[in-house]
């Protein structure tokens with residue numbers, strides 16, 4: 490049988506992906522991709538999941554989740570992606586546009602989805618927009634790169650791979666110190682003891698024992714739905730499931746009167762969704778300083794000392810010359826570096842990075858990982874880095890691994 494074409498479009502931090510997606514789905518001719526005109530295309534992306542989540546919630550209807558009781562919002566990333574793909578295929582599209590399809594998926598779920606997408610690609614055209622080279626489907630026939638709005642075709646697969654080898658760079662200088670030396674108690678910062686969690690009668694976590702001490706560098710690993718977000722939300726005070734559990738945070742037993750606000754002051758937290766949703770007009774300088782005031786964006790007049798400290802951070806990141814620019818105009822990779830500086834400026838006892846490299850291109854991810862390694866080696870802040878991808882170049886001291894069982898996930902500690 491005639492094998493349809495499979496297109497891969499490599500994106501980077503400058504790529505205008507929305508434009509090309511719109512053109513593909515509305516059949517605007519794109520040179521080299523002429524086969525898709527007049528055909529029906531559907532979109533498989535994180536933004537589509539968010540859109541359906543919004544619609545399902547707002548109108549209290551079920552679109553992707555018709556076959557289950559559970560809401561889309563409470564599903565794991567893997568479950569959400571499966572639901573979207575099933576729904577799209579039911580509509581029998583002529584082609585699919587896939588945007589970073591493997592982001593937020595664990596290794597097993599990635600392998601499963603890869604196989605499924607390759608099978609789909611044997612009968613349907615797929616167009617993949619990917620920011621990581623390793624995500625390109627092996628069945629790809631035509632290769633492109635999207636720089637800004639410009640789509641560059643490659644004559645051959647070989648030419649494509651040779652031109653897009655990974656480039657990484659490092660930072661110069663050291664992590665700026667805190668304004669006031671931080672008081673990190675010389676003790677266990679987080680201690681879960683035999684913590685179990687159930688949702689709607691289903692056990693998700695089973696007898697979790699996990700202790701994080703001052704300055705430790707952890708990677709939290711587990712397949713989709715294993716309970717990583719649930720564990721994190723208990724640490725950050727965002728889950729009521731933490732009450733009545735044997736959980737000690739910064740020396741205080743959970744439920745013994747600490748406020749969520751007090752807790753949040755001790756934790757630097759970053760997840761890409763925070764940045765993606767941020768719409769305010771704040772300068773880079775103010776964005777970094779706002780970490781000292783526990784806000785996102787600055788709403789008070791900064792002192793000279795605060796400004797000096799922010800400048801040191803921006804120099805380290807190579808963004809000093811852009812200090813007065815609007816944060817919202819930065820590239821996605823640079824935005825994340827700034828958000829980490831914001832989370833670290835006061836050297837909190839604990840820094841949580843929740844899938845922080847999702848959606849970045851290879852060089853953006855490498856730069857981010859460099860910064861995290863640097864923070865780990867030059868500060869007393871403990872780090873929890875959550876990622877499905879074994880991030881090349883990341884050097885955590887320990888892995889906390891969630892293994893899924895019928896009776897809920899159990900945890901184990903692995904050295905790196």
Ligand SMILES: Nc1ncnc2c1ncn2[C@@H]1O[C@H](COP(=O)(O)OP(=O)(O)OP(=O)(O)O)[C@@H](O)[C@H]1O
Nearest residue numbers: 563564565566567688693713714715716717718719
């Ligand atoms: N509020 C909730 N109500 C019902 N079920 C929930 C709720 N929150 C989480 N779950 C379920 O608990 C399980 C663990 O979810 P959690 O989001 O913690 O996993 P995860 O490891 O972070 O997944 P992912 O890597 O895909 O983000 C999933 O099966 C999810 O569907």
